[in-house]
Amino acid sequence: MLRPRKEIQTISDYIPGKSIDEIKEKHKLSRVIKLASNENPLGTSPLAMAAYRECAQKLHLYPRGSAPELVKKLALKWKVKLENLIVGNGSDEILDLAARAYLNKSDYAVGAKSTFSVYASATLQTGAKYKGLALENFCYPLNGLLKFPKAKIIFVCNPNNPTGTFYSNKVIYKFLQKVPKNCLVVLDMAYAEYAGENEPPLNRWIKQFPNLLCTRTFSKLYGLAGLRIGYGIASANIINTLKKIKPPFNSNYPAQIAAAAALEDRDFIEKSLKMNVEGREHLTERLQGFGFEVLPSSANFVCTKIGKRAAELVAWLESKGVIIRQLSSFGLPEHVRITVGTKRENSTLIALLTYLFNK
Ligand SMILES: Cc1ncc(COP(=O)(O)O)c(C=O)c1O
Numbered sequence: 407m408l409r410p411r412k413e414i415q416t417i418s419d420y421i422p423g424k425s426i427d428e429i430k431e432k433h434k435l436s437r438v439i440k441l442a443s444n445e446n447p448l449g450t451s452p453l454a455m456a457a458y459r460e461c462a463q464k465l466h467l468y469p470r471g472s473a474p475e476l477v478k479k480l481a482l483k484w485k486v487k488l489e490n491l492i493v494g495n496g497s498d499e500i501l502d503l504a505a506r507a508y509l510n511k512s513d514y515a516v517g518a519k520s521t522f523s524v525y526a527s528a529t530l531q532t533g534a535k536y537k538g539l540a541l542e543n544f545c546y547p548l549n550g551l552l553k554f555p556k557a558k559i560i561f562v563c564n565p566n567n568p569t570g571t572f573y574s575n576k577v578i579y580k581f582l583q584k585v586p587k588n589c590l591v592v593l594d595m596a597y598a599e600y601a602g603e604n605e606p607p608l609n610r611w612i613k614q615f616p617n618l619l620c621t622r623t624f625s626k627l628y629g630l631a632g633l634r635i636g637y638g639i640a641s642a643n644i645i646n647t648l649k650k651i652k653p654p655f656n657s658n659y660p661a662q663i664a665a666a667a668a669l670e671d672r673d674f675i676e677k678s679l680k681m682n683v684e685g686r687e688h689l690t691e692r693l694q695g696f697g698f699e700v701l702p703s704s705a706n707f708v709c710t711k712i713g714k715r716a717a718e719l720v721a722w723l724e725s726k727g728v729i730i731r732q733l734s735s736f737g738l739p740e741h742v743r744i745t746v747g748t749k750r751e752n753s754t755l756i757a758l759l760t761y762l763f764n765k
Contacts, residue, residue, distance in 0.1 A: 413533045420523060421735045424724065435727045439754055441745040442731040444567070444597070444707050446629035448681065448748070450664075451674040454630060457667035461660040469659035471652075476666040480637060483669065485609040489642040492649060495656045497596060497623040497636025501561075502528045503648040504619055504638075508590050509534035509558055516554045517561035518546050520568065520736045522594065525561035534558070538737075544701050544709075545571040548581050559590045565597045568736050568743040570703030575606040582615050590644070593620045596636075597705035599627040599675075600682055608639050616641040619648075624661075626706060627678055628668040633661040682706050685746035692756045696763050707745045709733070716740050722762070728755050 409415075423442030430438050450458075473493040481488050494500040501524050509515060511533035517525040519538035529536040537557070539550040546566045554560075562581070565572040573581075578593065585591055598605070608620055619640040625631035635657055638648065668674070686708060690700045693710050700710045712719055720732040720742060728751075733741040746752065 411533075413530055417527050417530045418523070418735075420527065423731050424729050426729070429724050429727070429729055433725050433727070438727045438729065439747060439751045440729045441707075441747050441751065441755065442729040442743075443631070444626060444705070444743075444745045445631050446626060446678055446706075447685075447746070447751060448629065448674070448678050450629040451668040451671040453671040453674070454628065454664040454668035458633075458660050458664040461663050464659060467659070469655055469657065469662060471654045471656065473657055473662040476635075476637075476662045479666050479669050480639075484639060486612065486639060487642070490609075490612060490639055490645060492638045492640075492645050492652070493657045493662065494636050494638065494652070495658075495661075496625060496634040497594065497621040497638070498524055498634075499652075499656060500619070500621045500636060500638040500648070501525065501592065501594070502531075503652055504559065504590065504592050505529050505532050505534075507647050507651055513558035514554075514556075515559035515561060516551050516557040518563065518566065520566075520733070520738050521546070521561070521563045522567045522596075523735065525563075525592075525594075529559070541566075541569065541571075544569050546573065548573065548577070552581070552584050555586050555589070557589055559592060560585060561592045561594065563594045563596075565601055565703070565705040567597065567705070568707070568731070568733050568738070568741070569701050569709045570597075570705040570707055571701060572601050572603075572704030574603060578606065579611070582611065582618060585615075585617065587615075587617050589617060591615070591618050593618060595620055596623045596626060598622070599679065600706045601704035602683070603704075612639060612641050616643060619644050624665045624668060627675060628665065628671075629674075629678070630661065630664055630668060633658070633664055635661040635665045681748065682746050685749065685752050688749075689744060689746060689752055689756070692759070696759060707743050709738075709741055709743050711741050713740050716742055719762075723755070723758060726758050728758060730755075
């Protein structure tokens with residue numbers, strides 16, 4: 407029998423949120439709401455959609471692997487040089503490149519146990535080990551991570567998926583100061599726009615910390631999850647290293663052009679952020695009203711403890727046409743993660759919970 411490398415056999419399958427079509431088919435429903443994968447409930451930035459449509463005439467051409475239009479705009483946004491940026495097929499790809507570029511089989515990477523699973527899978531595929539530390543009071547275990555000065559990569563998810571907990575720029579800066587310079591810090595900021603804090607001065611950070619790689623995505627706030635586009639910001643040394651092993655045409659042309667347009671869509675960005683703040687508050691209050699403990703969220707989802715019947719609740723909601731995410735695969739089987747939806751979507755969920763809990 408054909409067998410893959412030994413390391414590959416140790417990797418658990420990625421478990422995505424369930425899809426709308428899957429649940430429609432299973433429960434014979436005509437309308438299903440998905441609050442399970444932290445996508446933008448307002449859809450896609452209209453400017454990005456218009457740019458995407460225009461690309462249809464150029465689909466026979468290979469994209470430019472360096473995504474020059476997008477990188478130029480990102481360089482202006484972050485006040486960094488072109489050499490400090492790399493675009494990926496989703497930020498997932500940047501995480502993968504980082505692991506492949508820096509981990510030897512004898513190395514290990516550290517991160518949290520209850521966090522985005524790609525840190526572990528990207529690490530394990532290289533043959534290196536992944537140490538997943540327990541959260542510290544449901545927050546990313548920054549103190550614990552510093553106890554592993556020999557780690558080759560430290561993954562930090564801020565805000566953390568799935569808890570939504572967040573550290574200020576000041577705390578992250580202090581943390582970065584304590585990490586040995588021969589250890590790569592991958593700071594995954596997929597949800598950072600939702601945190602409401604000013605963006606950190608990444609231009610200064612990457613100068614001061616040549617071992618820092620920050621990853622960002624267009625999948626959340628900009629509503630481009632289906633196109634697969636994200637990027638990394640780091641010292642030229644790290645970026646050049648990642649570029650050596652990236653597939654030549656890793657991000658596609660429509661994604662590059664749509665992302666560049668989305669960056670300029672102030673209206674859509676503001677609308678999305680406002681809706682998220684309102685919806686997050688509303689969901690938090692209502693869930694607390696049912697007696698559930700809700701973690702303070704700085705992201706576009708909320709995480710709440712349901713208890714032993716979490717899986718049952720998730721299955722019941724699915725049968726009624728609302729998909730949320732149970733967190734067993736994150737090591738939190740009694741918790742669920744709920745993406746903040748539109749006002750109407752959130753109200754549908756709350757109405758079902760009210761019916762169930764008779765409040
Ligand atoms: C914390 C975190 N990082 C990265 C990603 C991947 O984002 P992308 O769609 O850019 O690959 C996700 C996706 O859910 C995420 O939750």
